Amino acid sequence: MEAVKLSGQREINEFQILEALEIHEGSSLALFDADGARERLSKMAWVKHASVMKLYPSTLQINIEERIPYALWQRGDLVSIVNEAGDVITDEVDGRYANLLLVVNHGAQRRATEINTALEKVPDLRPRVRAAFLVSDRRWDLQLENGISIRLxxxxxxxxxxDLMEMDKESGLLSRDIIAIDMRLADRVTVRLSDETAEERKIMTGGNGRNAKRERDT
Incomplete structure (x- = not known):
């Protein structure tokens, strides 16, 4: 065997593939166990499908189809990369996947497409979202990079x-000194101020300044 040609790999490096092939110096192409190599490759976390072909007289052709990373899924301290269906690909996560949406709590991985699709419709918001939390397997809370929680x-x-992006356009809502925006009720939005801002509001109004409400168009 004189050459090994690889194609299709992105997340897996060449060394990992060659290690799985178990090719040794002086290996014979005719005696090489292609089925065994294919089985070993298919057990790799990122591999969806692998083909191993002998091209005589001396070449081995390896074609890899990888699983596509779709989101990061956190439950407790464990974070995994999942595909669009919510199946775990691997628990080995590094900075290369920082652009994937982080969904949190059990069941969130199966509904990641739901919140991802919604966020794609508000492209100005998506880069500001740090994580999406599935609450009671019913609805989502968004955590923004600046710490604001949005209860959907x-x-x-x-x-x-x-509505949220319209309010932000009108008043810069998402850049204000607030803790949470509650949008769970169809006819109103409740904004929870930070302790400092709430105290200032209380002094100015002479009342409880922690929550501010705004009617929503229905």
């Missing part, structure tokens, strides 16, 4: 996110 309704997520 169970239904009509698209409409809620559109």
């Amino acid at each position: 309704p169970q239904d009509n997520i698209d409409a809620a996110l559109a």
